[in-house]
Amino acid sequence: MSDGEKRVAQEDRLPQEWQKSAHERRLEAEGIPVLGGYDVQDLARVGVAPWPRMAARGAYIRLAGTEDTNNAYIIEVPPGGQTAEERHLYEEFYFVVDGRGACEVRNQAGGRQAFEWQPGSLFSIPLNCAHRLHNGSGTHPARLLGVTTAPVMLNLIHNTEFLFNCPFDFLDRFDGRAGYFGGEGTLYPGRVWDTNFVADVRRFQLHDWAERGAGGKNVMFEFANNALCAHVSEFPVGTYKKAHRHGPGAHVIILSGEGYSIMWPEGAPAFTEVPWRPGTMFVPPGMWWHQHFNTGPTPARYLAIRWGGAKWKVARYLDIQGVDKSRKDGGNQIEYEDQDPRVHRMFVERSAARGVPVRMDAFRVRV
Structure with missing residues (x-):
């Protein structure tokens, strides 16, 4: 050449x-x-x-x-x-x-x-x-x-x-039985609700999930015998959740509250920030750390439609594992005491600018 x-x-x-x-x-x-x-x-x-x-x-x-x-x-x-x-x-x-x-x-x-x-x-x-x-x-x-x-x-x-x-019927998914979309379901350990219809996820009863921090609540949804699944989480005013990571494709839809989320790949010096309010949707890239912050006057609730259900597994990369377990113990969560000090300082500044009291005193937060 x-x-x-x-x-x-x-x-x-x-x-x-x-x-x-x-x-x-x-x-x-x-x-x-x-x-x-x-x-x-x-x-x-x-x-x-x-x-x-x-x-x-x-x-x-x-x-x-x-x-x-x-x-x-x-x-x-x-x-x-x-x-x-x-x-x-x-x-x-x-x-x-x-x-x-x-x-x-x-x-x-x-x-x-x-x-x-x-x-x-x-x-x-x-x-x-x-x-x-x-x-x-x-x-x-x-x-x-x-x-x-x-x-x-x-x-x-x-x-x-x-x-x-394709004319094939997946009768293991839908057999035509009465009440299939009636909203009934079964609650399994781990806050897992197996159903085919939820009338209003904004008002669905959630359960405590202390491991994710800040007094948060959650329910995991299994629908229609799918591999794709969903969950709803909520956390109080003046708080934020622990950072975690998982595979791609988690469509996070804000149902109530105002605040922001930060996302970053391992080792990145800067955060990608997404401000949010009801109606905002974002998707953290696969295995990027991300963290959610409530700087509004009401509890923040979001819906995530995603891979990684409890019932059917697809691939390890798409799975949701260890999101409430410290990375020091092999999980995919950063504990408050291990997070970048910038995280808490930013939250304190943002909350003060909006007149929202910070309610993180009960947690060991690295500042």
């Missing part, structure tokens, strides 16, 4: 279409906006565009912290309208941002259910069941957040005909 010749990377010699994953090609084909970055400041204000395939309006949310292991989208159902029916071989959660309506679910075996939803409702469509959303208002659009495992399935199978038109 002469001095004037440029070296061409191996991947640049390959066909251009090979440069994009099946998931990326699908996003482009859908023709709706795709948001990136680390966070979305207000899910209620995400700009949407006509989505012909769904007979609705929508936008994809592809945040860096997902690492394309899962994804999210906003779907807006017009007043008095309904979405196109669809089914697919990937898991899907819905969180209702705004509006009221109903959802129809059916399988090939004849099982059929319908249930109503409202702001704060959380539900999951059983794998490969046909489903459709109905807006119960004739005057206002309904807006829902979807979180799915589509990227993984698209990139592995890369055949949309199979993914969206």
